[in-house]
Structure formats: structure tokens, C-alpha cells
Amino acid sequence: MSRNVTPYKDSSKGKKEQVTSMFDAISGEYDGLNRVISFGIDVKWRKRVVRILKKKSPKNILDIATGTGDLAINLVETGASKIVGLDISKGMLEVGKTKVLRKQLEGKVEMVVGDSENLQFKDGTFDAVTVAFGVRNFENLEKGLGEIYRVLKPKGTLVVLETSVPTKTPFKQGYKFYSRYVLPVIGKIFSKDRSAYQYLSDSASVFPHGQEFNNILGKIGFIGMENKPQTFGVASIYVASK
Numbered sequence: 001m002s003r004n005v006t007p008y009k010d011s012s013k014g015k016k017e018q019v020t021s022m023f024d025a026i027s028g029e030y031d032g033l034n035r036v037i038s039f040g041i042d043v044k045w046r047k048r049v050v051r052i053l054k055k056k057s058p059k060n061i062l063d064i065a066t067g068t069g070d071l072a073i074n075l076v077e078t079g080a081s082k083i084v085g086l087d088i089s090k091g092m093l094e095v096g097k098t099k100v101l102r103k104q105l106e107g108k109v110e111m112v113v114g115d116s117e118n119l120q121f122k123d124g125t126f127d128a129v130t131v132a133f134g135v136r137n138f139e140n141l142e143k144g145l146g147e148i149y150r151v152l153k154p155k156g157t158l159v160v161l162e163t164s165v166p167t168k169t170p171f172k173q174g175y176k177f178y179s180r181y182v183l184p185v186i187g188k189i190f191s192k193d194r195s196a197y198q199y200l201s202d203s204a205s206v207f208p209h210g211q212e213f214n215n216i217l218g219k220i221g222f223i224g225m226e227n228k229p230q231t232f233g234v235a236s237i238y239v240a241s242k
Contacts, residue, residue, distance in 0.1 A: 005199065005202045005203045005206060014139060015137075015139040016088070016115070016117075016139040019088070019089075019137045019139075020088050020089050022199065023067070023087075023088075023089035023091060023092050024089050024090065024091035024092070025091070027068065027089065027091035027092045027094070027095050028091075028095065030067065030068055030092065030095070031068055031070070031095070033186070036186060037183060037186060041230075041231055042133075042235075045132075045161055045230050045231075045235055045237070046070060046071050046074050046132060046161065047074065048228075048230070048237060049071065049074075049075075049130060049132065049159050049161050049237060050071075050074050050075060050077050050078060052159055052237070052239060053075065053078045053128055053130070053157065053159060054077065054078045054079065056078075056127070056128060056157050057078075057079060058078060058080050058126075058127035058128040058156075058157070059080060059081050059082070059127050060080060060081065060082040060083070060084070060125070060126050060127055060128075061075050061078065061080045061082070061083045061084070061126060061127065061128045061129070061130060062083075062084050062086060062119075062121070062125070062126045062128075062129045062130070062151065063075060063083060063084065063085045063086065063129075063130045063131075063132075064086050064087075064116045064129060064130070064131045064134055064144075064148065065086075065087055065088075065116060065131050065132070065133070065134020065135070065137060066085030066086055066087045066092075066093075066096060066111065067087055067089070067092045067096065067132075067133075067134070068092050068093075068095040068096045068099065069085050069093075069095070069096030069097075069099050069100060069109070069111060070099075070132075071085075071130060071132045071161075072084075072085035072096070072100075072109050072111070073099060073100065073103060073105060073109060075130065076105060076108055076109065080108075080127075080128075081108065082108065082110070083108060083109045083110070084109075084110050084112060084126075085109060085110070085111045085112070086111075086112050086113075086114040086116070086119075087111075087113065087114070088113065088114065088115055088116070090113055093111045093112075093113060096111045097111045116131075116134070116138060116144045116147065116148075117138060117139065117140055117143045117144045117147055118147065119147045119148075119150070119151050121151045122151070123150050123151065124151070124152065124153045124154065124156075125151045125152075125153070126151055126152055126153060126156060127152075127153055127156050127157070128152075128156060128157045128158070128159065129148045129151065129152055129156070129157075129158050129159075130158075130159045130160070130161075131148075131158075131159075131160045131161070131162075132160075132161040132162075133161060133162060133163065134162075135160055135162055135207075136162060136163070136203045136204065136207040137203070141216065142216065142219070142220065145216065145217065145220045145222075146220055149220050149221055149222065149242060152242040153242070154242055155241060155242060156241065156242045157239065157240070157241055157242075158217075158222060158238075158239070158240045158241070158242070159237065159238070159239050160213075160237070160238040161230075161235065161236075161237050161238075162207065162209070162213075162235065162236060162238070163204040163207070163209075163234065163235050163236075164204075164207075164209035164210060164229065164233055164234065164235055164236040165204075165205065165209060165233070165234075166232050166233035166234055167210075167233060168232070168233070171232040171233060171234070175232075175233075175234055176205075179201045179204065179205060180201065183200070183201045184198050184201060209236055210227055210229075210236065211227070213227070213236075213238060214227055214238065214240075217238070217240050221242070222240035222241065222242065223240065223241050223242075224239075224240060224241045225238065225239070225240045226238065226239040226240070
């Protein structure tokens with residue numbers, strides 16, 4: 001099970017409140033820093049998620065922890081008639097809404113405020129649910145995954161894109177060096193909220209990945225779990241069905 005890492009170590013607030021405040025604070029710089037931190041590879045990872053779902057021909061998709069809406073917007077390419085991007089951070093959603101309007105996708109992509117662990121949708125609403133770099137921010141991982149399971153239709157598909165830790169030399173050592181020393185420095189240079197990027201590094205290092213994450217999905221009730229490591233294992237795409 002993942003360790004409950006929080007951005008600010010503020011004992012008066014839970015992880016959910018701290019994560020919300022953190023993403024509100026960095027929403028304006030988030031996209032640019034994402035490209036820098038991942039060397040732009042995160043764009044390719046999202047495209048792979050889209051390709052996986054396009055084969056499923058979903059009619060409606062829920063993108064949880066949508067942030068500034070990059071994946072939700074990309075998911076238009078699946079042919080889905082409706083995509084709902086949900087996030088707990090209003091600041092991130094405002095950036096996402098601007099993108100949607102700029103691309104004239106307001107008829108297909110809707111950005112809504114919501115809590116991933118208490119989804120406001122009826123059982124069996126969506127053909128597919130996606131989460132990109134968001135499940136490690138859940139305060140209660142199993143509760144959040146259980147909510148995803150609930151709102152998926154029978155035979156619906158879950159696709160999770162999340163950071164993971166390489167297991168093979170020298171990528172394992174290189175990843176540890178980058179996440180421990182380089183990533184926090186980038187955050188200090190480019191971000192007004194230095195703690196945010198230390199949190200992103202810390203939370204990625206302790207989050208369950210690979211078979212451990214698949215085991216949690218199975219415990220929730222998902223079937224047919226697949227783990228697709230990306231770029232030497234620094235990220236993984238998980239695919240599962242209800």
C-alpha cells in the first residue's frame with residue numbers, strides 16, 4: 001500500500017486538502033514544467049493511452065484528475081461523443097477550460113469540479129475511465145479505485161498512466177538520481193511553490209507500481225489487468241476491465 005506522502009506536511013490538513021492547495025498554486029506553470037521535467041515524453045505516453053482506448057470505441061469517458069485537461073482533450077481522438085474531465089483543483093480546471101474553449105471542444109469536453117473518492121455520477125455511467133498521473137494523489141487509494149469501478153459500465157475499461165520506478169540497471173540508479181536531486185532543483189528554479197515538486201518526487205517513489213498496483217486493482221474487482229512499462233519503466237500504463 002502507498003505511503004501517505006503530503007505536499008506540505010501540514011498536520012492540520014489532510015492529504016486531499018493539501019494536494020488541492022498545491023495544484024491550485026502551481027496551475028499556471030504546470031504544463032510548461034511538465035514538459036521540462038519529462039523532456040516532453042509525457043505527450044507520447046498520453047497518445048498511447050488514446051490509442052488503447054480508441055480500439056474500445058467508448059461513447060463516453062471520465063478523465064479523473066484531469067488537471068489542465070491535456071488527456072481529456074486528446075481523448076477526443078477516440079471518437080467518444082462525451083468526455084468529462086474531473087479534478088478537485090479549481091485552478092487547474094480553469095486552465096483546462098481555457099484550452100477547451102480555444103480548441104472549440106466545449107460540445108465534447110466538459111470540465112467539472114469533483115472528488116475522485118466521492119464521484120457525483122450514478123453507477124455504470126461510463127464506458128471508460130482514465131487517470132493520468134493522479135492515482136498517487138488519492139488520499140485513500142482503494143476508495144478512489146472503488147469509485148472508479150462503481151461508475152464504470154460492465155465490461156468498461158480503466159486506463160491509468162502513472163509514474164513508476166525502473167527495476168533494471170542502470171535505469172533504476174539514473175531514475176533515483178534524477179528524482180532525488182534534479183527534479184527538486186528544477187522545481188526551485190521554475191516554480192513559486194518549491195514543496196510541490198519535492199512532493200511529486202517523493203510520492204512517485206513510494207507509490208505501488210507494477211504487479212503491486214495490479215494486485216490492488218484485483219482486490220477492488222477489476223479483471224484482465226495489464227501493465228505496460230513506458231520509457232525504461234519510469235512510467236507505466238495499466239489497463240483493466242470491470
